[in-house]
Amino acid sequence: MIRPVFEPESLPIESTGIDLPSVAAGLLTPDGLRARFEQRLPWDPEPQEARVTQIRDPREAAVLMPLAMRPGGLTVLLTQRADNLSNHAGQVSFPGGSREPADPTPIAAALREAHEEVNLDPERVEVLGALPDYLTGTGFRVTPVVGLVHEPFTVLADSLEVASIFEVPLNFLMNPAHHQVRVLRWEGGERRFFAMPYPQKGAGEGSGVSGAHFIWGATAGMLRNFYRFLLA
Numbered sequence: 001m002i003r004p005v006f007e008p009e010s011l012p013i014e015s016t017g018i019d020l021p022s023v024a025a026g027l028l029t030p031d032g033l034r035a036r037f038e039q040r041l042p043w044d045p046e047p048q049e050a051r052v053t054q055i056r057d058p059r060e061a062a063v064l065m066p067l068a069m070r071p072g073g074l075t076v077l078l079t080q081r082a083d084n085l086s087n088h089a090g091q092v093s094f095p096g097g098s099r100e101p102a103d104p105t106p107i108a109a110a111l112r113e114a115h116e117e118v119n120l121d122p123e124r125v126e127v128l129g130a131l132p133d134y135l136t137g138t139g140f141r142v143t144p145v146v147g148l149v150h151e152p153f154t155v156l157a158d159s160l161e162v163a164s165i166f167e168v169p170l171n172f173l174m175n176p177a178h179h180q181v182r183v184l185r186w187e188g189g190e191r192r193f194f195a196m197p198y199p200q201k202g203a204g205e206g207s208g209v210s211g212a213h214f215i216w217g218a219t220a221g222m223l224r225n226f227y228r229f230l231l232a
Contacts, residue, residue: 008214062110063097064094066095
């Protein structure tokens with residue numbers, strides 16, 4: 001089946017999670033997250049579309065979900081991928097990539113990729129654990145590794161892979177009211193995906209800055225699973 005070319009920002013919003021329960025504020029703290037990852041509570045990841053689950057032999061990959069420990073609360077460090085990349089060009093993503101033969105674990109792969117892409121020192125990352133693997137429509141089985149990033153730390157984008165680096169408050173992304181379901185319909189079928197647009201600082205009429213960082217697709221799907229994990 002030929003994949004349609006589309007602009008995700010322009011697609012209609014089918015629904016939001018405004019009626020879903022909120023995550024307890026105490027869980028959105030370093031101690032709350034440490035305690036949650038130590039528990040073994042049952043929970044169900046967000047169901048994925050059949051077209052994705054039927055992909056044969058997906059490539060192994062890992063991303064780091066870096067939670068920066070800022071004075072005002074935890075933030076999620078995200079990247080805008082460079083436009084020249086062969087996969088997910090121009091999209092918002094977590095630092096990460098394919099697992100290499102030298103990577104003993106997905107955690108090692110995620111930390112290595114984060115260091116290569118944004119120069120994040122692995123020594124500043126306190127790994128909490130991992131969420132269930134996430135299958136992408138481009139043929140990757142991605143392990144999302146969650147880690148607290150301790151200050152002081154610096155980041156620097158690898159210009160070959162990363163166009164920009166930014167942070168979004170964790171409480172914004174874990175608020176289900178900000179979880180949109182958008183739908184693409186075309187002659188061959190339809191596709192639904194999560195989106196979590198985050199207003200950019202300095203955006204506004206005449207500012208030259210677009211209105212929002214458009215977080216969608218696999219990145220938004222993994223964040224949605226993180227919400228479900230915390231809600232258990």
